[in-house]
């Protein structure tokens with residue numbers, strides 16, 4: 167593809183020098199430039215790509231897209247906003263790949279990763295070749311690709327979609343974070359179905375107010391299905407029990423399908439039974455009912471399964487196929503994941519890192535536990551500080567014993583993060599153990615048979631970020647180690 171064809175995706179741009187070189191790749195990281203690349207200069211939070219333009223040219227860049235003046239020998243294309251331009255240019259370069267397969271996007275504070283995995287299984291049960299993009303990884307069929315963000319920036323997205331297209335993916339599912347929507351990472355991506363899980367507090371460092379946060383998530387619905395073709399409809403799948411859905415309904419032109427437990431909805435769960443084996447419930451959908459017996463614990467997972475059912479249903483998967491797929495899911499890594507042991511202790515690793523998810527997981531554990539519930543909770547550094555006291559309150563209120571520890575302190579002093587947590591519970595009893603490994607060992611050592619230990623916050627993560635250092639750390643491994651020590655070698 168030549169430069170002018172790539173640039174056809176951008177209106178009114180200015181090119182400072184003539185030239186129409188052949189383009190081999192588009193990059194926004196100058197370290198990845200090869201001969202024939204276009205380099206897009208992005209001013210980020212820590213690095214300004216404009217400062218690397220010259221080096222990019224030395225490495226083989228044949229054109230630069232920039233917001234401000236750069237002095238290089240190759241054509242420079244000036245645009246007002248390079249991040250915005252990147253989404254259009256990437257979609258053009260990769261040939262608008264999302265138009266080639268069915269794409270389901272999921273937004274919401276909690277439950278995106280869980281629901282996306284449920285949907286992946288539903289699509290597979292329907293015989294589809296699947297793609298998945300989210301917090302844990304990107305997947306094309308069975309191949310997994312590492313990822314840094316829940317929703318990568320537009321260039322990585324379009325490149326991945328293009329790989330999916332080449333791998334003959336027929337249906338894909340992805341988590342769409344509020345950061346991504348606000349920054350336009352999914353501009354150039356065509357969704358057929360958009361799913362909303364729920365809206366509770368998180369990310370107020372980035373969005374500032376809950377209203378702004380809600381609006382950012384709403385962009386997924388607002389950008390969906392303005393022209394709804396009868397043969398290729400678009401659907402907004404909304405949670406009837408969450409008030410934000412009313413706003414999203416008003417924002418979208420797509421067909422709306424609701425799911426829920428309490429309020430009137432198109433897809434509704436009834437007769438819910440929560441047991442130590444999982445959940446059992448009946449789903450009523452337009453035209454019938456199915457009974458589901460799932461290994462996933464907790465009422466919140468009934469919501470995730472309803473959302474997944476609805477997404478499958480509007481994607482024309484048979485209800486019985488959806489039911490079987492849901493029943494076959496044994497669990498999602500790091501989400502209510504049990505660490506097996508012979509000490510009759512329920513050791514649960516869970517990714518709850520918001521006040522609402524912590525309440526949910528503890529409320530789920532409580533009735534399933536004969537003895538005491540011990541929780542280990544911490545809060546990430548360089549992230550929403552206002553959720554810290556609320557998470558501490560959830561821990562003290564819904565567990566019998568709370569241990570506050572470090573999550574990923576990142577650039578903050580771990581003690582300052584813990585102090586923010588403590589400020590939320592001036593009159594409660596809790597223990598502070600800054601070192602996460604020590605905290606896990608202490609909880610498991612203290613736990614008696616019949617007790618539950620909930621290790622919250624890091625779920626599937628296999629690292630801990632302290633300062634700029636990334637150490638190997640896995641709550642599940644550490645819990646196993648602690649259990650082994652307690653047993654004198656036998657977990």
Ligand SMILES: CC(=O)N[C@H]1[C@@H](OP(=O)(O)OP(=O)(O)OC[C@H]2O[C@@H](n3ccc(=O)[nH]c3=O)[C@H](O)[C@@H]2O)O[C@H](CO)[C@@H](O)[C@@H]1O[C@H](C)C(=O)N[C@@H](C)C(=O)N[C@H](CCC(=O)O)C(=O)O
Nearest residue numbers: 194195196208210211212213215314315316317319343345
């Ligand atoms: C705060 C934030 O959103 N940061 C994102 C941002 O990083 P940044 O602005 O610091 O980037 P930067 O390092 O300054 O680099 C700027 C540009 O220079 C380029 N560069 C950089 C270095 C270099 O030597 N040469 C070079 O060319 C980079 O490729 C980039 O294009 O751009 C990066 C590349 O796209 C992202 O990976 C990074 O996400 C970081 C890891 C992050 O933690 N983001 C969080 C806040 C986030 O986005 N979370 C959401 C929601 C999570 C959820 O709720 O599930 C998510 O979708 O992940």
Ligand SMILES: Nc1ncnc2c1ncn2[C@@H]1O[C@H](COP(=O)(O)OP(=O)(O)OP(=O)(O)O)[C@@H](O)[C@H]1O
Nearest residue numbers: 275276277278279280301466501516517518523527
């Ligand atoms: N529907 C739900 N409602 C409330 N809490 C939930 C729900 N589903 C999961 N959770 C809780 O939230 C945690 C994170 O779940 P999950 O990873 O599926 O969410 P996510 O939206 O992908 O999170 P992230 O934004 O970090 O990617 C779980 O470990 C569980 O404690």
Ligand SMILES: N[C@H](CCC[C@H](N)C(=O)O)C(=O)O
Nearest residue numbers: 519545546549573574623624
């Ligand atoms: N997607 C979430 C992950 C939080 C995980 C938690 N372990 C932390 O580091 O705060 C976020 O970016 O807020």
Ligand SMILES: [Mg+2]
Nearest residue numbers: 278279301341
């Ligand atoms: Mg996720």
